[in-house]
Amino acid sequence: MSEEARSLNFLEHIIEEDLRNGFPKEALRFRFPPEPNGYLHIGHASSICLNFGLGLRYNAPVNLRFDDTNPAKEEQEFVDAIKEDVRWLGFDWDTERYASDYFQQLFDWAVLLIKEGKAYVDSQTSEEMAEQKGTPTEAGVESPFRHRSIEENLKLFEGMKAGEYDEGTHVLRAKIDMTSSNMLMRDPIMYRVLHKAHHRTNTDWCIYPMYDWTHGESDYIEQVSHSYCTLEFAMHRELYDWFLDQVYDEAKVRPKQREFARRNLSHTVVSKRKLAKLVEQGVVGGWDDPRMSTISGMRRRGYTPESIRNFADTIGIAKRDNLIDVSLLEFQVRDHLNKVAPRVHGVLNPLKLVITNYLKGEVEWVEAENNPEDESAGTRQVPFSRELYIEQEDFREEANKKFFRLKLGKEVRLKNGYIIKAESCSKDAEGNVTEVQCTYDPKSKSGSGSEESLRKVKGTLHWVSIAHALSAEIRIYDRLFTDESPDTHKDKDFMEFVNPDSLKTITGYLEPHLANAKVGDTFQFQRMGYFCVDPDTTSDKLIFNKTVGLRDSWAKIQQKT
Ligand code: ATP
Numbered sequence: 001m002s003e004e005a006r007s008l009n010f011l012e013h014i015i016e017e018d019l020r021n022g023f024p025k026e027a028l029r030f031r032f033p034p035e036p037n038g039y040l041h042i043g044h045a046s047s048i049c050l051n052f053g054l055g056l057r058y059n060a061p062v063n064l065r066f067d068d069t070n071p072a073k074e075e076q077e078f079v080d081a082i083k084e085d086v087r088w089l090g091f092d093w094d095t096e097r098y099a100s101d102y103f104q105q106l107f108d109w110a111v112l113l114i115k116e117g118k119a120y121v122d123s124q125t126s127e128e129m130a131e132q133k134g135t136p137t138e139a140g141v142e143s144p145f146r147h148r149s150i151e152e153n154l155k156l157f158e159g160m161k162a163g164e165y166d167e168g169t170h171v172l173r174a175k176i177d178m179t180s181s182n183m184l185m186r187d188p189i190m191y192r193v194l195h196k197a198h199h200r201t202n203t204d205w206c207i208y209p210m211y212d213w214t215h216g217e218s219d220y221i222e223q224v225s226h227s228y229c230t231l232e233f234a235m236h237r238e239l240y241d242w243f244l245d246q247v248y249d250e251a252k253v254r255p256k257q258r259e260f261a262r263r264n265l266s267h268t269v270v271s272k273r274k275l276a277k278l279v280e281q282g283v284v285g286g287w288d289d290p291r292m293s294t295i296s297g298m299r300r301r302g303y304t305p306e307s308i309r310n311f312a313d314t315i316g317i318a319k320r321d322n323l324i325d326v327s328l329l330e331f332q333v334r335d336h337l338n339k340v341a342p343r344v345h346g347v348l349n350p351l352k353l354v355i356t357n358y359l360k361g362e363v364e365w366v367e368a369e370n371n372p373e374d375e376s377a378g379t380r381q382v383p384f385s386r387e388l389y390i391e392q393e394d395f396r397e398e399a400n401k402k403f404f405r406l407k408l409g410k411e412v413r414l415k416n417g418y419i420i421k422a423e424s425c426s427k428d429a430e431g432n433v434t435e436v437q438c439t440y441d442p443k444s445k446s447g448s449g450s451e452e453s454l455r456k457v458k459g460t461l462h463w464v465s466i467a468h469a470l471s472a473e474i475r476i477y478d479r480l481f482t483d484e485s486p487d488t489h490k491d492k493d494f495m496e497f498v499n500p501d502s503l504k505t506i507t508g509y510l511e512p513h514l515a516n517a518k519v520g521d522t523f524q525f526q527r528m529g530y531f532c533v534d535p536d537t538t539s540d541k542l543i544f545n546k547t548v549g550l551r552d553s554w555a556k557i558q559q560k561t
């Protein structure tokens with residue numbers, strides 16, 4: 001096997017085999033078929049990367065098809081959000097399609113099926129039909145309406161379309177086999193009456209086609225060659241093929257449905273319905289809340305399209321459902337941001353530090369590298385002065401030898417600045433340290449080339465000059481759910497596992513350079529993690545989201561508890 005062939009996933013192997021068997025390469029065509037009933041999530045990102053990835057690999061068109069057959073739940077807002085998300089992930093579709101564009105064609109084909117005696121109008125209640133369905137081991141019972149005359153069926157179906165009947169009074173069913181071992185083949189419903197306006201066809205229709213009747217025929221109309229969907233549709237494949245058989249013309253491409261495993265991510269839910277519940281109940285601020293597993297939430301959080309694509313590539317395409325640890329996604333985010341995010345100084349829990357031998361009122365602009373991983377990112381100037389903020393956790397009066405930060409009588413380097421030595425500290429009534437007094441070595445300035453500047457000290461701290469610091473709101477996120485798999489418990493609803501402490505808001509102090517930061521810009525606050533400017537930012541209030549830490553601290557926290 002060649003190197004190339006070895007890296008193919010099983011869905012690509014199917015295509016390769018079809019090509020070997022003579023399927024023309026130029027007839028390859030794929031689609032990504034979201035239902036516009038919510039925002040896309042990380043599971044959809046896998047499907048997008050798969051389908052659009054196939055398009056790139058085989059230089060074949062990929063359609064974006066909205067599966068919009070249920071007007072009760074679908075909205076234009078979701079269509080717009082889905083398009084934005086697919087583009088943001090870095091993909092472009094060949095044509096934008098809607099299942100609703102095919103309502104007339106689907107109706108005409110349904111009439112054809114009735115005329116061929118392959119579909120009938122059933123006028124029973126849904127309960128009656130459910131009772132006749134049987135079980136996987138027991139054959140179903142035929143509906144008393146199964147042998148209606150073609151004329152009567154046509155008249156009733158036209159009446160359904162014309163709005164003469166109430167919801168629930170009649171459905172159109174395919175006449176297949178009530179004894180099939182596949183329950184989906186037991187006369188599945190093709191149409192139901194729904195007196196609801198549709199976001200695109202408005203009130204043109206009051207009967208709407210079911211998923212199974214729509215999906216395969218839409219693939220056929222668009223001449224999609226390989227229709228890849230998730231495993232829950234494996235049993236539907238027989239019906240997909242049966243419906244295709246009714247309309248298939250041999251001169252055309254016959255779409256092939258195959259299935260792959262759904263991707264589930266730990267500590268979250270990947271289901272539009274469940275994500276909608278979090279929004280509706282106000283657990284999160286909206287679909288794009290940075291704690292959500294939606295693509296828009298991840299974008300707002302500061303995740304990059306590259307990191308999401310790399311994540312999808314790394315986990316690959318599986319044949320069995322499985323749970324992917326969210327730390328794998330975070331690893332990809334960190335890995336990419338490390339390469340591209342500019343470094344800045346930002347202090348999140350400030351402690352005042354006074355350099356007693358530094359001139360009052362003096363300000364020096366020290367040079368700082370923007371990104372040690374990328375020389376072309378250049379440098380910037382950062383103000384240094386007598387009074388600075390450092391992190392509270394970076395100072396201790398006393399500590400053991402493993403504490404490489406600041407302690408009384410010891411030295412550290414202030415990043416891009418000088419070596420300082422802690423001389424004394426002040427405390428409040430409760431004994432909390434409120435200020436540290438230190439001295440600096442004037443010859444030790446970073447980058448000056450002096451012997452002292454090259455002197456090695458164990459710790460390096462970030463800092464900001466108090467007089468120049470910008471204050472900003474910093475939103476720090478934790479997992480949205482305390483349980484790894486919140487929606488897999490038989491006796492508990494996923495909502496019971498919502499983490500009450502998933503958002504913490506603090507005030508941070510940042511170097512003044514950040515006054516120019518734009519919404520969506522991401523930075524590494526050195527030693528603290530990656531942070532991204534939130535759209536809630538206004539001209540007088542800068543707001544950052546913590547994207548991800550520098551290291552995986554969740555695993556550690558879990559071990560302790
Ligand atoms: P949801 O339950 O979140 O609404 P869905 O499968 O009903 O998911 P669709 O809009 O119908 O959502 O899905 C569009 C495409 O994305 C389908 O081909 C579907 O199989 C795929 N998809 C959805 N969720 C996942 C997932 N978790 N992993 C991989 N593919 C997914």
Ligand code: MG
Nearest residue numbers: 034035037272
């Ligand atoms: Mg769905």
